[in-house]
Amino acid sequence: MTRKLRMGMVGGGIGSFIGDVHRKASSIDGMIELVCGTFSSTTVKSISFGKGLLLSTERCYANFEEMILKEKELHKDIRMDFVAIVTPNHMHFSPAKMALENGFNVICDKPITLTLDEALALKDIIKISGKSFALTHNYTGNSMVKQAKVMIQNGDLGRIRKVQVHYLQGWLATSIEGTGQKQAAWRVDPKRSGIGGALGDIGTHAENLTEYITGLKIDEVAADLGVFGKGRTLDDDGNILLRFDNGAKGTLSISQIAVGEENNLAIRVFGEKGSLEWCQENPNKLVTKWLDEPVKTYTPNGNGLYSEALEVSRIPAGHPEGYLEAFATIYKNFSNHLLALENGQRPNTPDFPTVDDGIRGMQFIYAAVESNNNNSTWTKLV
Known part of the structure; x- marks a missing residue:
């Protein structure tokens, strides 16, 4: 591993179950660090929650549009590498679309979108963007x-x-x-x-x-x-x-x-x-x-x-591995895929759920x- 990947998060604030799961799972293998996010529907709540995660106020954003545009302006050695979308279904498509169109990779909760039409449109967006997309059907990581x-x-x-x-x-x-x-x-x-x-x-x-x-x-x-x-x-x-x-x-x-x-x-x-x-x-x-x-x-x-x-x-054998470890496998395989691309290598077929699974x-x-x-x-x- 040449470096840690930097993750931004959409959703996952107060009252969220899956957001905390994503944060824990992404950290298990030491390959990813959370650097920014928009965690709530209000700026005050988002900043307060982000500070509780030890993020700087400047990188706790009011909404996903602001996060994507401001992160894009940062130097490549600082800005996020990918966006984790951990919102209810109706808020999957828009942030995924905007992130991909602005040069960011995406990992998203399932189901992939609110509608089938959105899912089909997202596949086209991913292809045009040239970026990578993963879906957290986490049980396949066991x-x-x-x-x-x-x-x-x-x-x-x-x-x-x-x-x-x-x-x-x-x-x-x-x-x-x-x-x-x-x-x-x-x-x-x-x-x-x-x-x-x-x-x-x-x-x-x-x-x-x-x-x-x-x-x-x-x-x-x-x-x-x-x-x-x-x-x-x-x-x-x-x-x-x-x-x-x-x-x-x-x-x-x-x-x-x-x-x-x-x-x-x-x-x-x-x-x-x-x-x-x-x-x-x-x-x-x-x-x-x-x-x-x-x-x-x-x-x-x-x-x-x-x-x-x-x-x-x-x-070692006899020590239980379960939900978080399986979830972490999706993040690990996605990270290895992104790092291989960054280093000019041609990755094997992705061993994580993709847009086609969605x-x-x-x-x-x-x-x-x-x-x-x-x-x-x-x-x-x-």
């Missing part, structure tokens, strides 16, 4: 997820036939958005969340994890979505049948009203020769089952791992909503 992906890629399980994935939470089982709960309020608001509720918030994680691990594409869906919270218009529950491009079948279940569930993201993949299962709440174990062999459980830094899994394991997520949301609105008819992702 070492056991990497192991699962390479096992399937190398044919260890044989041809994939069936996939079951679910993402279950219970935190919206009551209408807490009416109590002033900030994180709930924007997620149930179509103007800030988009056309998908749980679909956008956690469904896109399940979709992305499925396509990442299996290497398959979801071809079409048949969705039955539910709205259980009083006064809500967006889905907070759903069951979706999947058809994949290789002929495999699958199911995807999501819920934010599943009482007692915390963050239960889990996947099972069945092939001709074997199967595997992984659960985010027990992320250090990848369980595999075989036609003619005993059950085998893989762990980080354990025996039999592929190099791709070993490369993202930071600590577009897939939006296509999934739109197809599921369309299917649900048409009595769960099969609908293609286009």
